[in-house]
Amino acid sequence: MVEGAVPKAGGMQHPAPHAPSVLGAVVLTDAGSHIPLGSASAAGERKRFYQNVSISQGEGGFEINLDHRKLKTPQAKLFTVPSEALAIAVATEWDSQKDTIKFYTMHLTTLCNTALDNPTQRNKVQLICAAVKFLETDTVCYRVEEPAALAELQKNEWDPIIAWAEKRYNVAIGSSTSITGPNIPASTKDTFISHLASYNMWALQGIEYVITQLKSLILSMGLIDRHITVEKAVLLSRLEEEYQIQRWGSVEWAHDYDLCELRARTAAGTLFVHLCSESSTVKHKLLQD
Amino acid sequence: MRSKVRGLKPAPSARFLIGWCGEAAAPDWRRARSGRESHKMAALGSPLRTLRGLLRELRHASAQAGRPYRDTPAYQHVISAFRAHRVTSEKFCRAQQELHFQAATYLCLLRSVREHLALHQEYHGKGERSPEEVAGLVGFRLPQQPGGKGWDS
Numbered sequence: 001m002v003e004g005a006v007p008k009a010g011g012m013q014h015p016a017p018h019a020p021s022v023l024g025a026v027v028l029t030d031a032g033s034h035i036p037l038g039s040a041s042a043a044g045e046r047k048r049f050y051q052n053v054s055i056s057q058g059e060g061g062f063e064i065n066l067d068h069r070k071l072k073t074p075q076a077k078l079f080t081v082p083s084e085a086l087a088i089a090v091a092t093e094w095d096s097q098k099d100t101i102k103f104y105t106m107h108l109t110t111l112c113n114t115a116l117d118n119p120t121q122r123n124k125v126q127l128i129c130a131a132v133k134f135l136e137t138d139t140v141c142y143r144v145e146e147p148a149a150l151a152e153l154q155k156n157e158w159d160p161i162i163a164w165a166e167k168r169y170n171v172a173i174g175s176s177t178s179i180t181g182p183n184i185p186a187s188t189k190d191t192f193i194s195h196l197a198s199y200n201m202w203a204l205q206g207i208e209y210v211i212t213q214l215k216s217l218i219l220s221m222g223l224i225d226r227h228i229t230v231e232k233a234v235l236l237s238r239l240e241e242e243y244q245i246q247r248w249g250s251v252e253w254a255h256d257y258d259l260c261e262l263r264a265r266t267a268a269g270t271l272f273v274h275l276c277s278e279s280s281t282v283k284h285k286l287l288q289d
Numbered sequence: 290m291r292s293k294v295r296g297l298k299p300a301p302s303a304r305f306l307i308g309w310c311g312e313a314a315a316p317d318w319r320r321a322r323s324g325r326e327s328h329k330m331a332a333l334g335s336p337l338r339t340l341r342g343l344l345r346e347l348r349h350a351s352a353q354a355g356r357p358y359r360d361t362p363a364y365q366h367v368i369s370a371f372r373a374h375r376v377t378s379e380k381f382c383r384a385q386q387e388l389h390f391q392a393a394t395y396l397c398l399l400r401s402v403r404e405h406l407a408l409h410q411e412y413h414g415k416g417e418r419s420p421e422e423v424a425g426l427v428g429f430r431l432p433q434q435p436g437g438k439g440w441d442s
Contacts, residue, residue, distance in 0.1 A: 055362060085366060089395065092363040096350035105402050226390045229332050230397045253412035253426070260405035267398035274391055 045100045053095040055087045062087035066094065075117045082202065086112070086275040107268030111209060115202045115276075127204045128196045131211050132189050139216040139237055141175045141182040150243050157239055164227060165218045169195065173218070192217070203277035210269035213237075213262060223270045230267045234259065336385075339393045340371055346399035367392065 050066035057063070061080035064071040064087060071079040071094075081087045086108070093106045103110070122130070135141075140158040144151050162173055171188040199207065211220045214237040222228040228236070235242060238259070245255055333339070344364065351358040358364055371392070374385045412426070424431050 085370075088362045088366050092347070092350060092361065095361065098352075102406065105406055107398070107402070226387065229390075230394055232332060253408065257405065257408045257412065260401045260408060263397055263401035264405055267394050267401060271391065271394045271398060274387075274394070 045102055048097050048099060048101055050094075053091045055084070055091050057084075064091055064094065073113045073116045075119075077116055079112065079116065081112055083275045083278065086272070089271070089275070105264070107265055108272060111206060111268060111272045114209075115205045118205075124197070124201055124204060127201075127208050128193055131196060131204070131208045131217060132192050134211050134215070135173075135184050135189065135192065135217045137181055137215075138173075138218055139214070140218050141173065143175050143177045144240075145177050150240060153243055154239060157236055161218060161222055161228070161236065165221060168225065168227075169221075192221075199273075199277055203273045206269050206273035206276060210266055210273065213265045213269060223266070224273055230263060230270055234263050234266055238262070333389055333393050336371070336389050336392070339389060339396055340367070342400070343367055343392055343396045346396060346403065349403060350399060 050069070052065075052067055054065045055062055056065055058078070058080060060078070061082045062084055063078065063080050073079055081090065090108050090112060093109055094101075097106075140162055143154050143158075158175070162175060165171070166173055169188075169191055171191050172185055173188060174182050176182040196204065196207065207220060207224060210223060211217050214220055214233060216237055219228070219233045219236055223230065223233050241255070241258075250256065344367070347361065347364050347367070348358045350363075351361050370388055374382070374388050418426075421431055
């Protein structure tokens, strides 16, 4: 409600300010009462309203407590995670917020919310299909022909990881310089589909997230199988950008910013997958050396 | 045990892990035959370094809370996990490798979140900047016209 300025004889009245709108993705209830979401900015930030973050074990798993309130997902479900280490990491994310809560830095919390709410409403089969579909446009399979230095760099850096994936999963992948990309045989896709099927739903959400960030199924599998580190995977994913940076220089507010953000998201996704799939490592023994 | 070595640098808990990192990690890296494993371990670095970096990041992360970072569940979990995997008779212990990879990944997460936030604050968090400040961001200065630009009254 805004009152119009009414000029008076002596001066002008200031119009009443807008009532603060209710913002924020997280709804917390404490015996039914809502926390007033007062002075929040529209940029996805809220003031830190809690002192202590702790973990407790409930029926469905581990829960996060902000002071005495239980954390909930954006769809108001109770926030429970299957792994204690994951709960500790999420609690650390919440605890490391200073005056304002910056949701865009809390990648593990976001991943857990996605796994709990499943906002895109995909089942396991759809997730796996989405993940394997990336193979057709996998970054490490898409090669340039010029400039020659970049083509050489791609060959030297990306061929080994493709060779690793082909050996590890006993499939044929190859690379291509054509615009349509590599021709992935159906047997290769089937192998990856059945391999991914051995992961549980939470881990799959994480895997699909990492693939979407890195734009590469092969690099993501390299991370999941602990063949390469996060820094290396991000470097390989951004190979062309790194090549251009070496030639033309780095622009901190763009290049470094994107690099840090990609590293953060990829690291969060990888950690999420490993923490959610610790019980399923036994199932993979058949495919390992 | 911890109180005895409280005053020492680096983090006291790291001292107990010297044995683990000294025996299992470094010699394994030199002796590893498989190219894949040595490449991976070389890329990961030494577990001690990862642990130190991780503890440092946790210290930064818990600067907000009043209590010291040693009381946080994250710190205690990391320390106990590294301690549990300390003693192994195997030359190459897979569980140890998995833990080290997880620790390195978590370290990467904490570090890059902190750096990303710093960059965000620096370049995107300052609201509206004046033209002079914007020019200064990329190293330019606005031209000075002593007589005014002509359209100012």
